[in-house]
Amino acid sequence: MTFNDKLRKITLKNNSLLCIGLDSELAKIPQHLKERGHPQHEFNQAIIKITHDLVCAYKLNTAFYEARGENGIRELKRTCDYLKESFPEIPVIVDAKRADIGNSNEGYTKFIFDYLSADAVTVHPYLGQEALKPFLDRLEKGIFVLCRSSNPGAGEFQDLEVNGKPLYQVVAENVADKWNYNNNCGVVVGATYPSELEIVRRIVDKIPILIPGIVTQGGDIEKTVKSGVDSEGLNAIINSSRGIIFAGDGTDFTQKARQEALSLKNQINEFR
Numbered sequence: 001m002t003f004n005d006k007l008r009k010i011t012l013k014n015n016s017l018l019c020i021g022l023d024s025e026l027a028k029i030p031q032h033l034k035e036r037g038h039p040q041h042e043f044n045q046a047i048i049k050i051t052h053d054l055v056c057a058y059k060l061n062t063a064f065y066e067a068r069g070e071n072g073i074r075e076l077k078r079t080c081d082y083l084k085e086s087f088p089e090i091p092v093i094v095d096a097k098r099a100d101i102g103n104s105n106e107g108y109t110k111f112i113f114d115y116l117s118a119d120a121v122t123v124h125p126y127l128g129q130e131a132l133k134p135f136l137d138r139l140e141k142g143i144f145v146l147c148r149s150s151n152p153g154a155g156e157f158q159d160l161e162v163n164g165k166p167l168y169q170v171v172a173e174n175v176a177d178k179w180n181y182n183n184n185c186g187v188v189v190g191a192t193y194p195s196e197l198e199i200v201r202r203i204v205d206k207i208p209i210l211i212p213g214i215v216t217q218g219g220d221i222e223k224t225v226k227s228g229v230d231s232e233g234l235n236a237i238i239n240s241s242r243g244i245i246f247a248g249d250g251t252d253f254t255q256k257a258r259q260e261a262l263s264l265k266n267q268i269n270e271f272r
Contacts, residue, residue, distance in 0.1 A: 001140070002139065002140050002183075002184065003091060003119050003120050003140065003141055003142030003184060004142070004183065004184070004208065006089065006091050006119060007056060007057065007091050007142070007208060007235075007237070008234065009089065010055075010056050010057070010089055010090055010091065011056045011234055013089070014053055014054060014055060014056060015269065016054055016055055016056045016265050016268075016269075017056055017225070017229070017234075017236050017237065017238050017265075017268050017269075017272070018054060018055050018056060018238055018240065018261065018264055018265045018268060019055060019056060019057040019058065019059050019093070019210070019237045019238060019239040019240075020047065020051055020055050020057075020058055020059070020239070020240065020241070020244055020245065020261060021058075021059045021060075021061060021095070021212070021239050021240065021241030021242075021244075021245070022044050022047065022048075022058055022059065022060045022061075022079065022241070022245065023060075023061045023064050023241040023242060023245070024040045024043050024044055024064055024065075024075075024245065025064050026039060026040060026064075026067075026068060028242075028246050028249070029043045030043070030248075030249050030250060030251070030253050031249075032251060038074070038075055038078060039075075040064075040065065040068075040072065040075035040076075040079070041074075041075045041078040041079050041082070043245075044075075044079040044082075045079070045082055046253070046254050047244075047245050047254065047257050048079075048082070048083065048086075048087065049254070050254040050255070050257060050258045051244075051257060051258055051261045052087050052090060054258070054261045054262055054265050055090065055261070055265075056090075056091070056237060057090060057091040057092070057093055057120075057237055058083060058090060058091075058092055058093070059093040059094075059095050059210075059239055059241075060076060060079065060080070060092070060093070060094055060095060060118075061095040061096075061241075062076065062094060062095065062096045076116065077115070077116060080092055080094075080116045080117055080118060081117070084117050091119040091120060091142070092116075092117075092118045092119050092120070093118065093119065093120040093121070093122070093142070093144070093210065093237075094112050094116060094118040094120070094121050094122075095121075095122045096108070096112060096121055096122060096123075097122050097123065097124055097146065098112070098121065098122075098123050098124070098135075099123055099124030099125075099126055099127050099131070099132070100127065100131065101127065101131050102130065102131050102133060102134060105131060105132065105133075105134040105135060106134045108121075108134075108135075109121075109134045109135055109138060113138055113141055118141075119141060119142060120141060120142030120143070120144060120186070121135065121141070121142070121143060121144065122144045122145075122146060122188055122210070123135055123143060123144065123145055123146070124145075124146055125145050125146060125147075125171050125174070125175075129174070129178060129179050132145075132179070136179060136181070136182060136184070136185070137182070138184070139182045139184060140184070141184060142184055142185075142186055142208065143179075143184055143185050143186065144185075144186040144187060144188050144208075144210045145171065145175050145179070145185060145186070145187050145188065146171075146187075146188045147168050147171045147172050147175070147187040147188055147189050147200055148168040148188075148189040148190055148193050148196045148197070148200060149188065149190055150190025150191060150192045150193070150212050150213030150219070151190070151192075152192075154190065154193070168189075168196060168200070169199060169200070169203065171187075172187055172199075172200045172203040172204055173203055175187055175204065175207070176203055176204045176205065176207060180207065185207060186207055186208035186209060186210055186237075187200060187204055187207065187208075187209055187210070188209070188210045188211075188212070189209055189210075189211060189228070190211065190212055190213040190219065191211050191212065191213040191214045191219025191220070191223075191224040191228075191238070192213040192218055192219050194219075194220060194223035194224060194227045195227075197209070197211065197224065197227040197228050198226075198227035201227060201228060201229075201230065205230065206230045206231070206232075206234075206235055207235065208235045208236075208237060209228055209235065209236055209237065210237045210239065211224060211228050211236055211237060211238045211239060212239045212241075213239075214238055214239065214240050214243075214264075215240055215243045215264070221264075221267050221268060221271065222270075222271045224236075224238060225238070225268055225271035225272060226271055229272060233272040238268055240260075240261075240264055243260060243264070244257050244260045244261050244264070245257055247259065247260040
């Protein structure tokens with residue numbers, strides 16, 4: 001099953017565009033879990049168990065695991081394995097933002113897709129289609145190309161004009177017209193830029209858009225949904241991380257996380 005097929009099925013089954021980011025920074029995990037042998041994984045597992053019926057995907061940013069060295073990589077692997085074994089219908093996106101020359105990307109694809117068994121990955125477009133070919137040639141996987149990021153300084157390069165168009169639009173056009181030859185591409189556009197999100201949606205048509213930056217970073221829910229969904233009200237993967245997983249810091253953290261996830265899912269669905 002391709003990433004797009006899996007995404008569509010779980011979106012319809014759970015009636016959800018919500019993606020939960022498992023940005024499980026060790027310092028913010030509830031104290032009672034820090035004493036366990038695998039604190040990040042146990043935290044993630046608890047969040048997944050309580051929210052799996054509310055999401056269309058989970059996203060793991062590798063930075064929060066790589067920061068702990070080999071222990072963190074083990075936690076990342078355990079979480080990916082748990083999702084594959086217990087909830088195989090839910091797509092797993094590894095937010096690694098990889099980009100390098102082709103033979104280096106071969107190594108990245110093996111780590112992310114073969115070792116971690118992820119369904120999708122985020123990548124940088126700067127090195128061009130040729131360098132990203134090892135990712136793009138993975139027919140069953142999702143390749144999310146950074147297009148318009150959510151950070152305040154995104155426009156430093158992304159707004160530079162190329163033949164009369166901002167660079168982020170040129171990236172979106174290349175993804176839609178040239179790179180998506182296996183129908184496995186997506187783009188990343190931040191919720192903090194709803195006008196740009198609307199423009200990108202028109203360019204990419206029904207290609208999935210991964211949308212970070214909702215709520216905690218200031219992204220407006222209504223504008224994000226209306227700008228990000230396709231003509232069927234689908235293919236917008238709206239990510240929230242800290243606002244959900246760290247909603248509580250005590251022994252009731254799972255209940256608080258579910259409350260926040262359910263509330264955000266319902267708010268998103270109001271505007272679909």
